[in-house]
Amino acid sequence: xxxxxxxxxxxxLDIKPVPTGGTPDDRPESEPIFRVRxxxxxxxxxxxxxxxxxxxxxxxxxxxxxxxxxGKSTLIRCFNRLNDxxxxxxxxxxxxxxxxxxxxxxVDPVEVRRHIxxxxxxxxxFPKSIYENIAFGLRVNGMTDDIDARVEHALxxxxxxxxxxxxxxxxxxxxxxxxxxxxxxxxxxxxxxDVILMDEPASAxxxxxxxxxxxxxxxxxxxxxxxxxxxxxxxxxxxxxMTAFLTVExxxxxxxxxxxxxxxxxxxxxxNPRDPRTEAYITGRFG
Amino acid sequence: MADPSFRPRPLNVRRHFxxxxxxxxxxxxxxxxxxxxLVAQAVRGLVENNSQLYDQVIQGDDEVDFYxxxxxxxxxxxxxxxxxxxxxxxxxxxxxxxxxxxxxxxDMAVNIAKIGQSVVDLPRSQVIITHLSEMSGIALKMIAAxxxxxxRRDMELATKLPSMDDPLDRLNRGMMxxxxxxxxxxxxxxxxxxxxxxSRQIERIGDHAVxxxxxxAFLITGEFREFTDASHPDxxx
Numbered sequence: 001x002x003x004x005x006x007x008x009x010x011x012x013l014d015i016k017p018v019p020t021g022g023t024p025d026d027r028p029e030s031e032p033i034f035r036v037r038x039x040x041x042x043x044x045x046x047x048x049x050x051x052x053x054x055x056x057x058x059x060x061x062x063x064x065x066x067x068x069x070x071g072k073s074t075l076i077r078c079f080n081r082l083n084d085x086x087x088x089x090x091x092x093x094x095x096x097x098x099x100x101x102x103x104x105x106x107v108d109p110v111e112v113r114r115h116i117x118x119x120x121x122x123x124x125x126f127p128k129s130i131y132e133n134i135a136f137g138l139r140v141n142g143m144t145d146d147i148d149a150r151v152e153h154a155l156x157x158x159x160x161x162x163x164x165x166x167x168x169x170x171x172x173x174x175x176x177x178x179x180x181x182x183x184x185x186x187x188x189x190x191x192x193x194d195v196i197l198m199d200e201p202a203s204a205x206x207x208x209x210x211x212x213x214x215x216x217x218x219x220x221x222x223x224x225x226x227x228x229x230x231x232x233x234x235x236x237x238x239x240x241x242m243t244a245f246l247t248v249e250x251x252x253x254x255x256x257x258x259x260x261x262x263x264x265x266x267x268x269x270x271x272n273p274r275d276p277r278t279e280a281y282i283t284g285r286f287g
Numbered sequence: 288m289a290d291p292s293f294r295p296r297p298l299n300v301r302r303h304f305x306x307x308x309x310x311x312x313x314x315x316x317x318x319x320x321x322x323x324x325l326v327a328q329a330v331r332g333l334v335e336n337n338s339q340l341y342d343q344v345i346q347g348d349d350e351v352d353f354y355x356x357x358x359x360x361x362x363x364x365x366x367x368x369x370x371x372x373x374x375x376x377x378x379x380x381x382x383x384x385x386x387x388x389x390x391x392x393x394d395m396a397v398n399i400a401k402i403g404q405s406v407v408d409l410p411r412s413q414v415i416i417t418h419l420s421e422m423s424g425i426a427l428k429m430i431a432a433x434x435x436x437x438x439r440r441d442m443e444l445a446t447k448l449p450s451m452d453d454p455l456d457r458l459n460r461g462m463m464x465x466x467x468x469x470x471x472x473x474x475x476x477x478x479x480x481x482x483x484x485x486s487r488q489i490e491r492i493g494d495h496a497v498x499x500x501x502x503x504a505f506l507i508t509g510e511f512r513e514f515t516d517a518s519h520p521d522x523x524x
Contacts, residue, residue: 234370270376271372272373282373283301283373283374283375
């Protein structure tokens with residue numbers, strides 16, 4: 001099978017054509033895949049995150065780090081409209097994906113999530129067979145041709161095939177935590193997304209399983225753009241090309257709002273941060 | 288660029304790390320003073336043609352070597368245990384370099400003492416001794432300035448080091464001219480050839496001071512650049 005059977009980025013989004021024309025994959029590598037402009041998120045009217053402006057480059061790993069409650073997960077969930085599922089949540093500003101406003105009125109959030117997949121902190125396979133965990137999503141998305149090959153391709157892409165090829169009918173819950181997480185990555189890859197969002201994908205895993213996920217991310221970025229939220233700063237330093245540091249601002253009435261402090265190449269951010277708040281956080285002097 | 292002097296209130300675990308960083312800085316300054324003493328002593332040995340001083344320099348190098356090994360081991364341990372980043376990372380990498388430069392400066396003092404020892408019975412030229420004294424005065428000022436710049440995180444002082452090195456280079460190049468007039472006296476010429484090597488050692492001490500200053504600049508700015516480039520002097524700085 002070819003590297004990617006049919007990339008969803010080649011599937012036309014059910015939205016207006018991108019302004020510069022052509023398919024997203026025709027664009028130069030340097031063109032940002034996301035342009036985030038003054039993005040804010042409110043929960044029940046209260047600002048949880050505000051003023052995020054950044055360009056996310058394609059085929060790069062972008063890490064989002066920051067203390068608990070700074071809005072890292074809230075921010076990453078803006079990239080595939082997952083916050084839409086929270087009734088009290090509302091979005092301000094813009095997230096342009098290949099030049100198209102993700103929150104535009106004509107955009108179908110389900111379609112967005114097929115292009116922009118997500119892997120969560122805790123591996124959450126369905127209580128079904130390994131095979132069905134992949135095949136289910138394919139069927140739901142109407143990708144019913146050559147399902148066996150697609151399942152194998154996804155499992156190979158997630159570096160899990162060699163470990164499970166002899167037991168595809170086994171229950172996914174019999175896999176180790178690290179294998180389950182890679183199965184969830186395979187499930188995300190199966191529908192051929194353009195972007196993979198990872199919200200603390202290795203925080204529940206031991207160092208060996210974590211290393212496998214990190215290796216996997218490194219190989220996946222050849223074909224995908226990856227955004228990862230992580231509490232593990234060394235993980236951000238190891239795997240990412242760019243790092244965004246968010247912190248919490250506390251108002252006089254005690255309300256906490258996440259703000260983007262610094263967004264820079266990872267090497268630069270970890271050797272020579274520009275903002276003293278970044279310096280304080282990454283050096284552990286934030287008490 | 289973050290302010291390198293910025294120090295928010297540390298957490299307890301980080302407080303130990305901070306204490307270790309402070310202790311390492313004190314040690315490297317003590318090592319600098321010990322290395323400077325050795326250079327001064329070695330050159331005083333030349334001026335006085337004093338074998339006892341040469342012996343003291345050679346023995347005194349053990350103290351500097353002890354500092355060197357202790358500092359090196361502690362820095363490696365901090366890299367392994369504390370995963371330093373940002374200013375801490377730049378501080379420790381700068382310290383690693385400065386530590387090595389100072390150890391080399393002390394080794395040069397030992398080289399000077401050994402050369403002096405090997406020609407102690409030969410006739411001498413006061414002109415050349417004065418020449419070397421002048422050079423060592425500049426080299427010692429440069430080492431002191433570079434480690435002061437480190438202690439004070441003083442970018443202005445650090446960037447002065449290359450210009451302080453210029454007269455030292457000129458004096459080193461002038462050594463051959465000082466030797467030529469005495470070349471008829473074969474025994475004094477033998478002594479002078481040793482002094483020519485001493486001149487080169489002192490000149491190298493100046494180079495180490497410039498390299499230390501480059502590390503200071505890296506610590507302060509986060510951007511490493513060479514102040515001087517021997518192969519492309521026109522592109523230096």
